[in-house]
Amino acid sequence: MSNLDLLVKSLNRIENNTLIYIYKKYIEIDELKDPTEPTASSELLETSHPITFNNFKFNKKPINKEEYKLFKDRIFNKERKSIITQDEVLKTDLENMTIADEAYEKKPNLFNRQKYNSYPDEKRCTYIRKIKHKLTRCKNGIINDDEDVCIKHEDTPNIYWDKYNDLLEKYKNIVI
Secondary structure (H helix, E strand, O other), rough: OOOOHHHHEEEEEHHHHHHHHHHHHOOOOOOOOOOOOOOOOOOHHHHHOOOOOOOOOOOOOOOOHHHHHHHHHHHHOOOOOOOOOOOHHHHHHHHHHHHHHHHHHOOOOOOHHHHHOOOHHHHHHHOEEEOOOEEOOOEEOOOOOOOOOOOOOOOOOOHHHHHHHHHHHHHHHHHH
């Protein structure tokens, strides 16, 4: 193993041990009650060995494993996707665009871009950008009805156009 792998492994171990300690010490609720409260079983507490609540005894195993798993997933943000693929980016973009197209066809005068997260296809810039190694279509509106690009990309060559069209064809073949 390389030094970097050993470092990552040890950091993960530290994170997990710290998480278990915090959960056990501050979150997990002990089923024992405070011995200073008078109860019917106070005579049993006096005769048996005294229970101390100030001394925390660390045990690596949580009592409620499901609750600990939810806590761990929330802390380490497990619901967030770590890798977003080109297909997922393309799929969400096309879905937003089709919803915006439908809304624009119904009431073009009342169309609101922020409500649909996209301009309709005919009002959206056709410039293709590469962001985080993924091809995406510019989300700005076009200059006027005679143009097909926004003000930013008016003089810029569209170098990723062919690659984007190939991706669209592949995606449409997969979906169909």
